[in-house]
Amino acid sequence: MKKRFVEIFGDMIIFNDLLLSILIISTTTMSAHLFAPANNRPLGLLFGLSGTVIGFIIVLSFIKPKRMIKMEDKHD
């Protein structure tokens, strides 16, 4: 298997996925910000943050976490 996972800030990523994620979320954030009325700081920030949320959701839809998750057997 090709080596492709990189550990950064405590968790695994694939570098190209990361670049794509940064590109998408930055684009949605900045475009949403540019749609806000000019010279209105609060709205500008609010629009921008909404763009961030939209970008985040888009990224979730096609980039999958690089973790193998199991639930522990029930015991106590």
Place this chain on the structure above:
Amino acid sequence: MIDVTLLLQMVVAIFAAVLIYVFIGFIPGTDETSVLMPITLTLVLTGVQPMVVLAFFISAIVTLNLTNTMPTALVGLPGGVMSSPMIEHSILLKNNGKSATIIRKMAAASFLGVLVSLPTSLVLASLLAPYGSLIQPYASYLFVFGAIFLSLISKHKVLSLLSIIPLAILFQSLRHLYWGLNVVDANVNITTSFFLGITIGPLMVSLFSLLNKDTKQKMETDQKKEIIIPYESKQPLNPFKLLTKKEAITASVSAFFSNFLFVLSPVGLTILFGETVGNRFKKPIEKATMSITTMSAMVQSTYLSQVIIPLIALGIPLSPVAIGPAAALFNATGVFTIENNIHHMLTLPQFVLAITMASLVALVVVYVLIHRYASRITKVILTYIPHEAVLGVFVALILLLSYMDAGIINVFGVLLIGLTAGTLNKMGVNYGVQFMTLYAASFIVSTLAGWSM
């Protein structure tokens, strides 16, 4: 007096904060400052009443500190910066099959941390308040002193001391560049985006080093991370029954004393108290349990006292939390300044009401929530939220705030700050020193200029 609409707004703010930060808290690797500052700043800029902002912020930190410990205890990934000292202990306990009980103990200790710290810091703040106005004129000296002091108590003293002036020059040179080019008005002192540049610095350095193909190849592996999530156990909710007497007393006493040390780094204090307590025990499991419960209480008490005391008593951000995650309460372009912020706008009873209400409501709601659903929330978050998306959000937030502060040129200015501050950070200059330097920069540079003429 307080009217019903204001009270209602505060309740809405408290629950909004709980909702947002329960979600964020469970996501591993979400740095406290980067997730608290921008959202609080948005609220401040929208012109929301100071009491509502304060209620939101307090609810946010209580929620975040409680939920951040969950991924740490359950799967060994730190929820945020404050839970990174717990990793070693939580992995040991997890390998011994104790995760299910330990998350309950941590939540209970966290609960105690809030209960102890809230009254202590409020009393301490009101005792210090009369001296606040005496201190304020010397704010710029205090920031310089703060930067030096934090350097001297850090691990790498000389390195930290030597980095203060070059960093100050970096910040001021960008400010003067923007003034000189008429990018911003001469009375605008850019702080917010510089500040986030410092926060995201280490991440920027890591990302840039991955752009070097040789470095990237060295860091690559074919292993995914295997993560096993334990189930919640059925145990009583009463925090006093979940902890042994020894654990409860140690956690409470540590939380109490941390209030008096509100100018020191919260992570540093958490490590110091947690490890000191743990080292008194020989058996590995007992040692880890004592450390991790004390640390859980310390995280809450350091955060609360470091916001409450500077905010009520001083009005200047003279603690690592006040100057970091809570920065928007003291300084927000166009709304709050060092001379006129939440400290100056609220009376003592208003402070007490907003802080007490927010911390207790958030505490009870989140405490019950994690007792019932911690494992299931962790599973959902880890299954659906890739690390890439979290890092993408950080980068986008910095981009947005840099652009809003001074346009495209500042996007690269902040990148320059991120790479410089991040490199220094990886070498051993901590955030506290860098944040203090940012606030002291204007004074340091004008003094140096005076000497150079």
